[in-house]
Amino acid sequence: MPVADFLLDRIVYRYDGISALDGISTTIARGQRVALLGANGSGKSTLLRLLDALCFADSGSIAAFGEPLTEARMQDENIAIAFRRRVGLVFQNPDVQLFNATVFDELAFGPLQLRWPREMILDRVAATLARMGIEHLKHRPPHRLSGGEKKRVALASVLILEPDVLLLDEPTASLDPQSQSRLIEDMIGWGGGAKTLVLATHDLDIVEDVADVCLVMQQGRLVAEGTPGAILGDHALLQRCGLIHAHRHRHDGNVVHLHHHLHRRGHTES
Amino acid sequence: MPEHSFVAHRHRQGGFLEGLIADLLALLEHAHRAERLAGSPGLMQAFDPRVRLFGVLVLIGLTVQTHHLSTVLGLFTLMLAMAMLSRIPLGLLARGIWISVLFFTGLLALPALFLVPGETIARLPLLGWTLSAPGLASAAMLIARALTTSSLAALLILTTPWPHLLKALRILGMPAVAIVILGMTYRYLFLLLNSALDLFTARRSRQVGRLDADQSRRLLVAGGGVLLGKSLQLANDVYLAMLSRGYRGEHQTLDDFAMRHRDRAALLGMLVAVAIALAIRI
Numbered sequence: 001m002p003v004a005d006f007l008l009d010r011i012v013y014r015y016d017g018i019s020a021l022d023g024i025s026t027t028i029a030r031g032q033r034v035a036l037l038g039a040n041g042s043g044k045s046t047l048l049r050l051l052d053a054l055c056f057a058d059s060g061s062i063a064a065f066g067e068p069l070t071e072a073r074m075q076d077e078n079i080a081i082a083f084r085r086r087v088g089l090v091f092q093n094p095d096v097q098l099f100n101a102t103v104f105d106e107l108a109f110g111p112l113q114l115r116w117p118r119e120m121i122l123d124r125v126a127a128t129l130a131r132m133g134i135e136h137l138k139h140r141p142p143h144r145l146s147g148g149e150k151k152r153v154a155l156a157s158v159l160i161l162e163p164d165v166l167l168l169d170e171p172t173a174s175l176d177p178q179s180q181s182r183l184i185e186d187m188i189g190w191g192g193g194a195k196t197l198v199l200a201t202h203d204l205d206i207v208e209d210v211a212d213v214c215l216v217m218q219q220g221r222l223v224a225e226g227t228p229g230a231i232l233g234d235h236a237l238l239q240r241c242g243l244i245h246a247h248r249h250r251h252d253g254n255v256v257h258l259h260h261h262l263h264r265r266g267h268t269e270s
Numbered sequence: 271m272p273e274h275s276f277v278a279h280r281h282r283q284g285g286f287l288e289g290l291i292a293d294l295l296a297l298l299e300h301a302h303r304a305e306r307l308a309g310s311p312g313l314m315q316a317f318d319p320r321v322r323l324f325g326v327l328v329l330i331g332l333t334v335q336t337h338h339l340s341t342v343l344g345l346f347t348l349m350l351a352m353a354m355l356s357r358i359p360l361g362l363l364a365r366g367i368w369i370s371v372l373f374f375t376g377l378l379a380l381p382a383l384f385l386v387p388g389e390t391i392a393r394l395p396l397l398g399w400t401l402s403a404p405g406l407a408s409a410a411m412l413i414a415r416a417l418t419t420s421s422l423a424a425l426l427i428l429t430t431p432w433p434h435l436l437k438a439l440r441i442l443g444m445p446a447v448a449i450v451i452l453g454m455t456y457r458y459l460f461l462l463l464n465s466a467l468d469l470f471t472a473r474r475s476r477q478v479g480r481l482d483a484d485q486s487r488r489l490l491v492a493g494g495g496v497l498l499g500k501s502l503q504l505a506n507d508v509y510l511a512m513l514s515r516g517y518r519g520e521h522q523t524l525d526d527f528a529m530r531h532r533d534r535a536a537l538l539g540m541l542v543a544v545a546i547a548l549a550i551r552i
Contacts, residue, residue: 054510077518084516091514095461096507101433101453108524113516122526141433143460144305157515 011060022220036200038217039242044200052089088158092169094150098142128160148179168199286486312356314429318533319438326426342414375416379409
């Protein structure tokens with residue numbers, strides 16, 4: 001039986017009285033690549049924040065690496081540092097994550113918090129900049145970066161810690177195709193495919209490339225779980241969850257078709 | 271594409287919104303120009319930021335310490351040479367520093383011309399006030415000192431990226447928390463400026479005719495409210511992003527500055543110059 005990095009049991013989380021997560025139970029195995037699929041407001045980002053111990057469930061329990069993940073335990077500095085070392089979250093909005101004055105400071109921030117020695121930090125920053133192909137951005141302030149560059153720097157600022165689990169919130173949102181492609185390559189290549197990856201997205205185009213399991217969420221509930229092939233093939237499920245839409249096209253000769261729109265996978269007539 | 275790299279329409283004619291947008295654009299352009307200058311090759315830019323900071327502080331110290339106008343003028347000339355070799359346009363210093371310093375220091379120095387007793391060199395017609403030579407020397411000294419010190423400070427700022435300058439301040443014992451806060455302020459100022467620009471540009475795109483004073487005030491207050499709400503949300507998310515990367519309430523900074531031979535030589539040269547200045551009491 002594979003080792004579980006995260007074990008979620010009947011998680012309920014309310015935000016301003018509204019149920020953001022409602023009875024989520026699932027297991028994320030070590031080395032698994034999980035795509036959280038769902039329309040806007042389905043609870044994907046909230047679930048990622050819970051997995052990163054930035055907020056805690058109102059009821060239910062989460063275990064991370066075999067230990068309970070609770071607010072009380074995260075108050076312990078040693079536990080918190082060990083957890084932050086193992087789990088990294090890349091936020092949807094890179095402006096939130098790039099809070100330092102330069103790219104160098106951004107990459108050095110995490111290692112500094114984890115009390116790494118100065119020489120080790122300098123070496124690791126240089127190595128990560130080179131690996132991500134962003135050495136030329138080293139002294140740039142974040143407001144001088146393009147959207148794609150910001151995303152890459154945000155990813156680098158987390159990857160520098162070499163976490164065992166990488167959580168990504170809408171990593172390809174508002175990126176041009178080239179930046180999107182480079183980011184996907186980074187995700188696929190990260191850790192040689194041996195590390196755990198959880199990404200929240202409603203971009204179905206990237207799912208088959210980066211995930212081996214899909215969890216489909218709708219209004220805070222987990223409504224389906226399966227392989228990318230099985231989930232992407234279930235058009236009724238995807239349409240019900242707001243992940244694809246049906247619309248009519250008028251072709252030559254006034255022939256009208258109703259299509260499900262699935263982007264790169266092409267049109268599927270119904 | 272960087273957030274700011276759109277074509278600036280700088281026409282000030284038009285109403286309140288146009289003026290506001292032009293001001294925001296001018297502010298962003300000014301900041302970007304300063305960043306470009308700091309990043310371009312030049313004399314000052316070639317040295318370690320800590321050496322630049324130390325050197326400018328030494329020159330400011332000498333300017334304040336000396337009692338000879340000729341020494342101050344010599345230091346001012348040195349500053350001009352440094353600015354030119356650092357490719358800082360003198361027009362920028364003149365517009366940004368000299369005019370305002372001359373005006374305000376001139377106002378302060380004006381009474382000294384007539385109140386300091388000494389040899390009379392002129393008499394004002396009608397009023398009959400006497401202009402004394404010591405008064406003139408005192409006013410000239412004050413203005414020259416103010417011009418030189420403010421120009422040196424501006425030169426440092428224009429040749430050193432703000433984040434590097436902040437880190438260099440650590441040599442003066444500035445607390446890490448202050449450096450981190452100032453750094454974050456600098457970083458998010460641009461984000462909020464761009465947000466404000468987008469907000470008011472979007473409003474202008476839906477505007478027909480000109481706004482009267484009452485509508486302009488309401489627009490400004492509403493815009494401020496929206497930006498405040500955004501700032502609060504942003505602050506919360508930024509804090510979570512900091513926690514996520516191990517932040518535990520203790521601020522730390524790291525620089526990758528490296529002293530080279532020329533930096534050490536410059537430091538040594540400055541120390542020698544200070545020793546000579548103290549010895550001969552310039």
